[in-house]
Amino acid sequence: MTVRKAAVLGSPIAHSLSPVLHRAAYAELGLADWEYGRFEVDESTLAGFLAGLTGEWAGLSLTMPLKRAVIPLLDEVTATAASVEAVNTVVFTADGRRRGDNTDIPGMIAALRERGIDKVESAAILGAGATASSALAALASVCTGEVVAYVRSAERAAEMREWGSRLGVPVRTEEWSEAARALSAPLVVATTPAGATDALVEAVPERPGALFDVLYDPWPTALAARWSTGGGAVVGGLDLLVHQAVLQVEQMTGCERAPLDVMREAGERALSAR
Template identity: 75%
Template structure:
């Protein structure tokens, strides 16, 4: 159990990192939990600088949050990783234990599941995934527990399609591949997960059906995306990137501080306020 008067450090690492909302969310949690001597910062760290940064961590450090491009690069630097992280070969959370071990986990996957559950999505008979990057593999891992039928991935290249099919085989998900040119078909799925960069799905906004299902768009800035705005205009349910960010950060706070449950409402409020100020 974390003590409020014990100085502890945590931070988010990545490149680029200036846009990260993680400090806002974690600091809000510390304030709500009374952890007045805890600090959470951000550091611009790329793959080349990561080993030296990890090596200098002392006993004042409680943990790290990792974003791109470090989620796979960190794995060789750790003493162990969870089954969840291993399933997608991606670590977004490192906890420094009392005996000095570095333990990796992935809170993106349970964070996605929690964000979906919060909006009433606990099971679906099929789903569509837009994109095929690192976030798409986490989406497949999340869907492996809630989707009872096929997941169709819409990708831009055969290589990406092969990767997604490989992840599906590994995760026990029936993945079917379609070309990105057919992405409008994805919008008729009961659950659509958009994992693409900003602007990539804007051209699909006019194709949103009259009675859409649920859209989970992992972006939080800019928000709403063109697709999310069109989805909401047609009365479809929308889960945004801030929902994912808050849920995965809450799990990180619980692991790093030993305090549970994390103050989800205070973290979300802080994130919303920070985004509104940008």
């Protein structure tokens, strides 16, 4: 039996749920000869890690800080990944080429649609990191009007406006001190680290719209919990993680449909055990 290998790389990586999700998919699909691991790799060790991979490797999932660092090491990059200069998926083709893709963007769109969010007239983004650029790319397919980004520095503001220009999304930036105003938008996308939005809880409107909070541990965040109490739709980080992992499994294994529900249940069990 020839073993096929895949793994998630990043630093830090011990917290990653990707092995749980991918292994659950392999079990459900009957892929007994597939393995999925987890490796601590940073920018300085990435090239060496890739150089040491042998022919049984099918693909890699990448998290921070590797999503941009990997691009010069690839043979080709999809238009989706190039649009935000971020690769979270590497597939090794039959002829040995390294193809980079970004499944975060279609994963975000799929997670929103699963909650019935297909189109909104405007949106707000909290934060301006790498996830925020992917959120902007997703909003290009979801938001018909302006996106307001609430950021902590003039440099970040300029970056978000530049991303908006590149992605065809009208972006206006506001200072983080005004972030409470974001919560009245039809769709709010929180891309900030744990605890960063806790101070906004009291500003949640009586009838909130939709919230996409990209965190999954701890869950729910204080903002997501208050949002749900108000009856607003909430999309969480696990939703994103599962939807993007579904696309990774399909690309790496060649299976037409990865088991979304099985993967989500495995993720929920793993999180509840933490």
